[in-house]
Every structure is written in structure tokens, then in C-alpha cells.
Amino acid sequence: MTLREIFHDADDVSRRGFLSGAASTMLGLGAMPLLSQAAVASPAALLRKSPAKNVIYLFMSGGMTHLDTFDVKPGAATQGPTEAIQTSADGVRISSHLKYLSRHMDKCVVLNSMSSTQGAHAQGQYFMHTSYEPRGTIAHASLGSWVNRLGGRLNQTLPGYVTVGGGRYVTAGWMESAYAPLPIGDPEDGLANSTRADTISDKDFHRRLDRVAKMNKAFSERFKQKQVRSYTEMYDQAVKLMGSTDLRAFDIDKEPDAIKGAYGDGRLGRGCLLARRLVEHGVRFVEVVSGGWDTHNDNFGEMEEKLPPLDRALSALLADLDARGLLEETLVVVATEFGRTPDITANRGNGRNHYPKAFSCLLAGGGVQGGQAYGKTDPEGREVIENKVLVPDLNATIAYALGLPTDKVLHSPSGRPFQIAHKGKPVTSIF
Amino acid sequence: MRYSIIASVLLAGAAALPAQDAVDFEKHVWPIFERSCIECHRAPYKDPQGLTRNPKGGLRLDGKGWIMLGSNNERVVKPGDPGDSLLYILTTLDSDDRDFMPRKRKALTLTEQSTLERWIKQGADFGAWVGTGGPQVGAEVAEREIVEVAVPIILKPVARLGEGLKPLKSSVIAKAAGKVGQITPAMNGSPLLRVAFHANEDLVTDKSMAGLMAVQDRVTHLILGRTKITDRALVSVARMKRLTRLDLRQTAVTDSGLRALTKLPELRSLNLYGTAITDRGLAHLATMPTLERITVWETKVTGEGVDKLRQALPKAKIVRVLVLPPPAKEGDGNNRRRRKKD
Numbered sequence: 001m002t003l004r005e006i007f008h009d010a011d012d013v014s015r016r017g018f019l020s021g022a023a024s025t026m027l028g029l030g031a032m033p034l035l036s037q038a039a040v041a042s043p044a045a046l047l048r049k050s051p052a053k054n055v056i057y058l059f060m061s062g063g064m065t066h067l068d069t070f071d072v073k074p075g076a077a078t079q080g081p082t083e084a085i086q087t088s089a090d091g092v093r094i095s096s097h098l099k100y101l102s103r104h105m106d107k108c109v110v111l112n113s114m115s116s117t118q119g120a121h122a123q124g125q126y127f128m129h130t131s132y133e134p135r136g137t138i139a140h141a142s143l144g145s146w147v148n149r150l151g152g153r154l155n156q157t158l159p160g161y162v163t164v165g166g167g168r169y170v171t172a173g174w175m176e177s178a179y180a181p182l183p184i185g186d187p188e189d190g191l192a193n194s195t196r197a198d199t200i201s202d203k204d205f206h207r208r209l210d211r212v213a214k215m216n217k218a219f220s221e222r223f224k225q226k227q228v229r230s231y232t233e234m235y236d237q238a239v240k241l242m243g244s245t246d247l248r249a250f251d252i253d254k255e256p257d258a259i260k261g262a263y264g265d266g267r268l269g270r271g272c273l274l275a276r277r278l279v280e281h282g283v284r285f286v287e288v289v290s291g292g293w294d295t296h297n298d299n300f301g302e303m304e305e306k307l308p309p310l311d312r313a314l315s316a317l318l319a320d321l322d323a324r325g326l327l328e329e330t331l332v333v334v335a336t337e338f339g340r341t342p343d344i345t346a347n348r349g350n351g352r353n354h355y356p357k358a359f360s361c362l363l364a365g366g367g368v369q370g371g372q373a374y375g376k377t378d379p380e381g382r383e384v385i386e387n388k389v390l391v392p393d394l395n396a397t398i399a400y401a402l403g404l405p406t407d408k409v410l411h412s413p414s415g416r417p418f419q420i421a422h423k424g425k426p427v428t429s430i431f
Numbered sequence: 432m433r434y435s436i437i438a439s440v441l442l443a444g445a446a447a448l449p450a451q452d453a454v455d456f457e458k459h460v461w462p463i464f465e466r467s468c469i470e471c472h473r474a475p476y477k478d479p480q481g482l483t484r485n486p487k488g489g490l491r492l493d494g495k496g497w498i499m500l501g502s503n504n505e506r507v508v509k510p511g512d513p514g515d516s517l518l519y520i521l522t523t524l525d526s527d528d529r530d531f532m533p534r535k536r537k538a539l540t541l542t543e544q545s546t547l548e549r550w551i552k553q554g555a556d557f558g559a560w561v562g563t564g565g566p567q568v569g570a571e572v573a574e575r576e577i578v579e580v581a582v583p584i585i586l587k588p589v590a591r592l593g594e595g596l597k598p599l600k601s602s603v604i605a606k607a608a609g610k611v612g613q614i615t616p617a618m619n620g621s622p623l624l625r626v627a628f629h630a631n632e633d634l635v636t637d638k639s640m641a642g643l644m645a646v647q648d649r650v651t652h653l654i655l656g657r658t659k660i661t662d663r664a665l666v667s668v669a670r671m672k673r674l675t676r677l678d679l680r681q682t683a684v685t686d687s688g689l690r691a692l693t694k695l696p697e698l699r700s701l702n703l704y705g706t707a708i709t710d711r712g713l714a715h716l717a718t719m720p721t722l723e724r725i726t727v728w729e730t731k732v733t734g735e736g737v738d739k740l741r742q743a744l745p746k747a748k749i750v751r752v753l754v755l756p757p758p759a760k761e762g763d764g765n766n767r768r769r770r771k772k773d
Contacts, residue, residue: 051618100756103754133503137529137530138530152615154613154627154629155629155630156613156629156630157630158630244630245633246630257758258755258758259755261757261758261759262755262756262757262758262759264756264759265759269759281629281630282627282629282630311756312756312759315755315756316755316756319753319754319755320753320755322750322753323704323726323728323729323750323752323753324680324702324704324726324728325678325680325700325702325704325724325726325728325750328676328700328724403618409515414524414528414529414530415520415524416517416520416521416530417514417515417520
């Protein structure tokens, strides 16, 4: 990112701050320095050791049952047939279907006191991704867009935000399209349509681009606005990417069979492998979506199906990142929109229904002090009884891990103020 | 910001209320609410058809507690800060904005807008007015505000190392980064720097280090992974006295190059994954008590080599092997067809 681009990226207030800051030689390169001033001035500024740089956000879409994954309650009436196993973290027990992961729990913090206000999928997923409840009057920006907006890209050629396998409620919202995620449908396919079609010669291609630039010139000169610039930048970025050697980051076929086999050949495994490759190449925020967690029917049979692929993919991801020395700078998040009812619905084939009041998420790497469970529910997994973590608090914690200012206010084009995690407060004691 | 400029320009003409005087809620603000807001933002009531009408957006403006409670989980008045108060922001938008309020009435006059702004700026004092009352503003909200202030500033190594340093001029940093590097603060507000070369690894050679020497005492993270550097670059790196994290993964560095690194007094994390390092190179690191983390996966380092280093650096985490789950088998959950329900 050039200084000039940063200048354009800054919102009005920061732009003014930038000018005065530059004059007094306060600022460096990248988007961060713009924000650093505010952070220094603020009494609530939170500083910590070596912040993380990347996020791999695994989203269990549909509502992952907390009692049958990370908040097991052996012996409780609400537990059902799920069994618990010991892990490499003292006192942390998880489902017996997560046997490989049990050896990596020393790298993980389980958040067993998550609580949401949204009990329907669309609203819950929106809330998890944006920290705001859905409103008719505004589209909120999701976390990955915020991270790139506040922290800047790491790799100037690749997109800063990639989603793998879905994510309907993941958008840049009111932010410019430059902050929108690049969606990858099937991780096996990599980045589709990223090379020049054979029928068009290189010369023709550039002639066409020149023509487009010419046609746009008058318009973009007349409307010197962020949104207009953003479209042009998107074209430039795409062309830059087409010629880049970094495209190989999207190609998981380049991985040895042993690695591919370890991650598993399901979508989640392949998605995690792709996420690791992207993070290696400096993509800041990668979200991998795994569907099918809405276990209203046969919850326990479904867990036998759903958990082994998650176990394998997450274990391989953590081990692989660690061996490459990337886990310190990469925060791995396992999230979902809500938990599932402690009461088992016998009449619907041993299912569990939606339960936003208490659920579990997991953080690993990125500077967290692994090997602990944070927060508690009561002995039947019904109520949070210790250290409640609200949805915006989780997102604030992710921002904190990345060293981003949670108190920074950005304004939408209509002038409304927004923050990366709304008013969430980071859980700082787990770092 | 722009609203306050507009408002203050117009304030000169607002004779009804002299600019310096304190705004009296009941006398100046409540009439505005009554005229423009209350029709929609009041207690639930039955309309002529007998249907219950709830306050729009969950916001009631008919009582002190209700106003401060805000809309559905969202505060609308932040005392002292009109720019962060939705009540002010939404009533001063352009009238064709979809968020504009009041939706069913005429826009507030400019005088009314400035009255509202000043009332919030002066601390949103209600005087004796309570209206229909409303809840005591949530204990939870109040508690969370306090937590925000009480969180200590945790000064850990990067912060300590940067103490007393002033941030560098942007021109110095731009020059040091050259065409291929990226230099950012190591963390918010730190004068120390993180240097990386994502996307341009193939262009980075030993010569690229020359530019960095201008900022050598500021670099605390240096990410050289997958670049084309050799041992010669490490001689330059060794001068970076505040270096805490060095990433040399998949580069051509060798055992003899590592010797130069022993001069680094603060190095905590060293990534040598995918290099040709052997036990001999690893032995150089034994004299570096600051090391907390060393990655030597896919090198020629042996288990004995690691054990030896561990004796010298008992607290350091050394990662040499990658233990992956065994390849997925049929029946391991992957690509298995969904079970038939019995």
C-alpha cells in the first residue's frame, strides 16, 4: 500500500489527523499508523505482546451443540450418549469424537460461556459476523472486512479477506467493495476464472483494459469518491492477481498426499488446508464454513458424522501451522451462531433445538494462553454462571488479539458511527 | 463533524436560545420530542382497530429512563458526544436518507437541531423532568463502561523495548521499505517496526537488507520467509538489536549463518522451518537465553540435537516434528454417505 492509498483510505477525521500527523513526523507506513495515534491518546488503549496478524475463522453453520463438543457434562441428565475424554490440557474435557484434537488442547482456549441474543439462523449468523443485530436501515460490515480496513492488507497482491464454502451473511456491508470477501465455493477448485482465457491474446487483453480506462476517465474525474475509486481499484487488483505467482496459494493440489490425507478429503478439511496456504501467503482473514450443524433430529448420530472431520481438519491445521512457525501469528477461531438445547427432544428422534443462551467457541494460536477453559455453564449446560462472553465480546477479543483498536469509530456513508465489535469488551485474561 | 459545523454556523441566527445558556430539557428539548417524535416513540398503545402498537425500533422518548435506555439494545444518547448519539445523527441526516428521522413528520428545524446538539453536548441533563420514567439505566451498561477504563495497559516485551523511542519520519520508513517491503508498527502505537515481504518474496535478496539498515534499531519483527536471502543477509540482521521475532522459513540460510544471530540480545522467536540447518547450526543458539520458540521442522536437525539444545534452553519450545492425524480411512466420517435413520 502506498502512502497515497493510505491517504485515500482514511476517513475524513483521520485524513485531517494524517496531515497534521505527517507534518509532525508521527507516522509510518501501512494503514496501522493512522490508527496508532488514536490508540496512544486513548486511556483505554490496550497493548499486548506481539499481536497476531492472521485469522482463520471456522464457522460451524447451523448451531453447534455445546454439550456434545467442548462443554461436556459427564453424568448430567442433559448429556445423552456423548462421552467425554481427557485432553492435553489439565481439567479440560471434550467430546470423545474429538480424539486427535484432545492432543492439541494445550494450544486452545475453550470459551464455554458464549451467549447470544439471536435464536434464528440468519439473525444469529449476522450477529456473530458483524457484532450488530440486523437492522432494516443499514448493512453492517463483517469482522473480516473490519480487520482489513483497520489493519491493512499483508499481501498487496492477494485479497485480504477470503471465504471458503459459503457465508451468506458475510459482506463488507456499508464499507467499500474493496473490503468485501473473495468467495471460494469449493476449495478443490481454487480460484476460478483467474487466468486469461486462451482465446484472448495478451495484447488484446491490455488493449481492452486501456479502452475501459479511457471510457471511465471522464466519469472518475468528475466523481472523485471512494465508491468510484473502489470499483477501479477492484479491476486493478484483479489484473494484478492474474499475473501474480501468488495465485499458487489457491492451489491445494500442490500439497503432498500425506498432508492432504491428514486434513481429510471433506470440504472442511480441504478448506482448512486452503486457509493455511492462504495465510502462509499473507492473506489476513480466511473464513471456512462448515454446514449441517442444525441437529434438530438425531443429534447424537449426526455428531458421529460431523465431529470426526472437524477433529481431523482442526488438529491437522493446528499441528501444521505450529510446525511452520505460523501459529504465533495466526489466530484460529471455531465459532457458531448458537448452541443447542440441553433438553433432548425425544419426540423428534433425540434432537436438540436452537439455544442462544449458552454455547461454546474455541480460540487457538495468535498469542492465547492455551490449555484452559474460560467461563462456565451450570452442571446441565443451561445457564452461563461464570465469565459470560457476549457475541460482540468474542469479536472484540479477536480484534484485541490482532492489536486492532476496539474503540475506533468509523462512520458509514450516511454518517452513522460503527466499531469493529460494536461495544464488545475483549477477554484480555486469556492472552 | 460536518453537522456540528453546520449547526454552529446557524447558531448565530438562533435567537430563541442564546448560545452560551444551558439547555433546559423540559423547556427546550421536550417540546421538540412532543411535536416530532412521540407519535411513534411512546408507550405501547391500542390503536382504533384494537391492535397494539409498540414503540418503533423499541425506542421510547417519553421518559428519562426510556430515552437513556435507547432503542433495541442500542444507546441513542451519549452525554457529551452528539457525534456518537443516534438521536442527533439520524435527525440531522439529509431528508432523503433512508435512515432519516422523523420519518412521518417534517425535519427538525435548524434551530431545533442545534438545541438538541447542545443539550447532548452539555451532558444530556434532564433537570427535574422524568416524564413517564422508565428503567434505571441498566446496571450492566454502567458496569461495562467501568471495565473499559479499568483494563490495565499491559506492557510486554515489545512495548518495553520501544520505550523512549520516538516514531520515525514516514519518509525514512518509506525509503527503508523500498519497492518490495512492507513496514508497519509492530503493534498499535509502537515506534518499533515489523518488516515483511509478502507477495514479493522472489525479489528479495541479500541486497535488499541494505535499505533496512536505516531503521535497524527499530525492527522488532523481521519476516524473511520464502525470500531469496542467504547467510550474508544475517550479518545485517545481527545488527537489529531490538529484534524479537525472525522468520527465515524456506530460505537458503545455513549453519554458519546462524552464528551471526547469537549477537541478538532480545530474540524470542526464530523460524527455521524448511532450511538446511543441522544440529551444528542449532548448537549456536544454546547461548541465547532469550529464545522462547524455535521451529526446525523439515530441516536436518535430529532429535538428539533438539535434546541438547533443550538442556541449554529448558524453557524454550522447540518444534521439530509434525504429528498429523493418520490419513483418513473409509468410515472416518469423511465423504461418508449419511446414515440411514433406523
